[in-house]
Amino acid sequence: MKSVTVSAKSLDEAITKGCAELGVALDEVDFEVVDEGGMFRKMQVKVTVKESAATAVEPVAEEQVAEPVASEPVVEVKSGAVEEFEIGGKAKTAKPAKAPRKVTEFDPECPKFKKTLAFAEEFFKLMGDNLSVVSSHDDNEFLISVDGEDVGRLIGKNGRTMAAINTIISSIAINTHCDEPRRVMLDIGNYREKRKDYLIELAKRKAEQVKRTGRSVRLDPMPARERVIVHLTLQDVEGIITESEGVEPHRYLVIKPGAR
Numbered sequence: 001m002k003s004v005t006v007s008a009k010s011l012d013e014a015i016t017k018g019c020a021e022l023g024v025a026l027d028e029v030d031f032e033v034v035d036e037g038g039m040f041r042k043m044q045v046k047v048t049v050k051e052s053a054a055t056a057v058e059p060v061a062e063e064q065v066a067e068p069v070a071s072e073p074v075v076e077v078k079s080g081a082v083e084e085f086e087i088g089g090k091a092k093t094a095k096p097a098k099a100p101r102k103v104t105e106f107d108p109e110c111p112k113f114k115k116t117l118a119f120a121e122e123f124f125k126l127m128g129d130n131l132s133v134v135s136s137h138d139d140n141e142f143l144i145s146v147d148g149e150d151v152g153r154l155i156g157k158n159g160r161t162m163a164a165i166n167t168i169i170s171s172i173a174i175n176t177h178c179d180e181p182r183r184v185m186l187d188i189g190n191y192r193e194k195r196k197d198y199l200i201e202l203a204k205r206k207a208e209q210v211k212r213t214g215r216s217v218r219l220d221p222m223p224a225r226e227r228v229i230v231h232l233t234l235q236d237v238e239g240i241i242t243e244s245e246g247v248e249p250h251r252y253l254v255i256k257p258g259a260r
Contacts, residue, residue, distance in 0.1 A: 001049055002049045035183055117144075143187075
């Protein structure tokens, strides 16, 4: 299936850009958040054309005779070059294409990654004597799990304190990793899994309320990763649409009645 990965400041903007590049409507794609972004980078979302849309038969247009048009000059821009050329009497500048982002295999023995991990372990040692820190990784993330007594103060309301700590450790990882920055995913007291279960239950309950009353429901502001959970939970529910509104960090999600 045809897909494209796009970068944007918000989930809605990323999906819209992806649809534009693929030339399809919003209801003809699925999406996956590859990187939720951070303080210094945009989020990355993979947008994929649904199988049903990809296999749809397009009508055959009648053959038309193209009218002759004035030929445009053929411009060749070499790698790394910036050239000026004329179109319709106006000067245009051809900018070189950006080099593709380098993707490297994660090396857990990287000394700078070990320094990042050591920083996280030392940080949580200062926060309490009974905290355990366990680390792991995959091709995209550093995974740091923390557990112990009285971890609620490290999580904060709706996970805000944990998100702030995550940002600090992420900045260290981004600035010190050997080749390719990886996202840091911090989880304290298994909060992320518990929060995911709560959001799924909340989304279903609010969707039933919208169906019953015919009135939209606005949820509290939440980060992009959590809005995605609600979007995905309700994306196949008949008679329900979800939209993100507002501006970060106060962006929120609205569940509305409507046909997809």
